[in-house]
Amino acid sequence: MTIHRGRGFACINYPIGMNLGGDPSQALVHSNPDGKFTVALSAIDLGQGMKSVCRQIAAETLGIPVEDVYVDTADSDTGPHDMGSFASRGTHRMGNAVIMAAKEARSVMLEAAAEELEVDPADLVTDGKGNIHVKGAPSRSITTMAASQAAQFRQGRTIAGRGIFLIPLSDVDPETGEMTPVTTFAHAAMLVTVEVCDETGEVTVTDMQSAYEVGRALNPKLVEQQLRGGAWMGMSHAAWETTEPHYPSRDHGAVDFNGYLMPGPGDLAPHHISILERPAADGPFGGKGPGEMCANPVLPAVVNAVFDAVGVRIDALPVTPEKVLRGLKSQGGAKPRQRL
Amino acid sequence: MAMKPVTFTLNGLAKAAFTEDGQNLLDFLRRGVGDMAPKYGCGQGGCGACTVLLDGVPHLSCLTLAETVEGRRVDTASGLAGATISPLQEAFMDRFAAQCGYCTPGMLMAATALLAKNPRPNRDEVIEAISGNICRCTGYEPIIAAILDVAEGRVGA
Structure with a gap:
């Protein structure tokens, strides 16, 4: 029995969003009489942090504290229309819609404040702490709460804004198949080290190194955690998970967590993550979104690492011990591509 | 019935x-x-x-x-929480140990039992304690780190 080490590399250009009818997302923003703002979205936060990011984006655009923004994604029946949370589109699509809506709401908020302060709205700035004041004269000031109350109870204004992200529908050229389905790409490179046992066929990922370019990391801790969790899922897809282990035969398909295997907390590989920030021109504050791409490059990288380790080229996922052993048998044993 | x-x-x-x-x-x-x-x-x-x-x-x-x-x-x-959240919950927050959050109550209870029995567990003992709990989102590392933060006195007291 010999343990063979190998390294595999993969890189990815990952599209953010997809052009389904222009890929629209809508956002509605309005103020409440306490000076706080509600952002209504129909896209759902699956745990990736979309609510947190949209909250930051709204606060930054409105010029108010992030604590004063509530993001409501409660009900897609009654909320503004959205294509949904998929295709890694959340930060980019909803973020852009939130900026557009928040800009409109901000302009009404400044008009209301201007009327109270008897100044021109163009002369007003926000301090990000809940105050609106005349540029260069912080003492000529009104709180966002007072401005909201004045708008609602005296001026008869609605401090609200509408936003939508929409790109032109891209038709497919019937001759060439050419189209422009997306507006921006994120990028990543991943290097994994594996150990392959030539007696059991078992593949163990021992190290992951990755570099991700996701535009500006609007919330760096959320980005890092998404990449970390996603890489685990990629490792799981690469070497463990399958509902159809003998496809197209349905035999021995997993029916529960005893048969559907996933790496547990004792099966982790150290993962070193580098995040490169290159703000996207069309992204909200330059953000793109890690989304699904955090899992994808792990799969080809693991397959390449197995090839590097023992010379077996696996062409159907996951890389199970059985497939590795069959490959080793057919080529007459391990044929490492290099000595590490 | x-x-x-x-x-x-x-x-x-x-x-x-x-x-x-x-x-x-x-x-x-x-x-x-x-x-x-x-x-x-x-x-x-x-x-x-x-x-x-x-x-x-x-x-x-x-x-x-x-x-x-x-x-x-x-x-x-x-x-777990009294007037404020417990040190373990705080550590889970600080470490981003929850994404969708569905496994979190089970993880918290597995960790609570471990820390009551063994207040200074090492990494292997933490892994053993949560190995019956499946998490789909985090990749486990933030959960392990959060429990070790409590065990090694980096959060709460």
Whole structure:
């Protein structure tokens, strides 16, 4: 029995969003009489942090504290229309819609404040702490709460804004198949080290190194955690998970967590993550979104690492011990591509 | 269907409720008592989302008969926070140890039992303690790090 080490590399250009009818997302923003703002979205936060990011984006655009923004994604029946949370589109699509809506709401908020302060709205700035004041004269000031109350109870204004992200529908050229389905790409490179046992066929990922370019990391801790969790899922897809282990035969398909295997907390590989920030021109504050791409490059990288380790080229996922052993048998044993 | 009264202690408070024949503890806690912290994951003891403590020991509430908690102490994630959240919960927040959050109540209870029994666990002991709990989102590392933060005194006291 010999343990063979190998390294595999993969890189990815990952599209953010997809052009389904222009890929629209809508956002509605309005103020409440306490000076706080509600952002209504129909896209759902699956745990990736979309609510947190949209909250930051709204606060930054409105010029108010992030604590004063509530993001409501409660009900897609009654909320503004959205294509949904998929295709890694959340930060980019909803973020852009939130900026557009928040800009409109901000302009009404400044008009209301201007009327109270008897100044021109163009002369007003926000301090990000809940105050609106005349540029260069912080003492000529009104709180966002007072401005909201004045708008609602005296001026008869609605401090609200509408936003939508929409790109032109891209038709497919019937001759060439050419189209422009997306507006921006994120990028990543991943290097994994594996150990392959030539007696059991078992593949163990021992190290992951990755570099991700996701535009500006609007919330760096959320980005890092998404990449970390996603890489685990990629490792799981690469070497463990399958509902159809003998496809197209349905035999021995997993029916529960005893048969559907996933790496547990004792099966982790150290993962070193580098995040490169290159703000996207069309992204909200330059953000793109890690989304699904955090899992994808792990799969080809693991397959390449197995090839590097023992010379077996696996062409159907996951890389199970059985497939590795069959490959080793057919080529007459391990044929490492290099000595590490 | 026969109903049977069960008296027990839930998160330090005396409780009494009726259980149906054969009702499992998870269903009893959620539907009968209204404690929604334990989650229904697989319903067959494979995922750990329903983990609660019985007299301080982790149990899978989906596989535990409700009537067996008569006279015993049951602790769920609902009881972890007092006026403020507990150091373990704080560590989970600081480390981003929850994404969708579905496994979190079970993880918290598994970790609570570990730290009560062994306040200074090492990494391998933490892994062992949560190895019956499946997490789909985080990749486990932030959860391990959060529990070690408490064990090694980096959060709370």
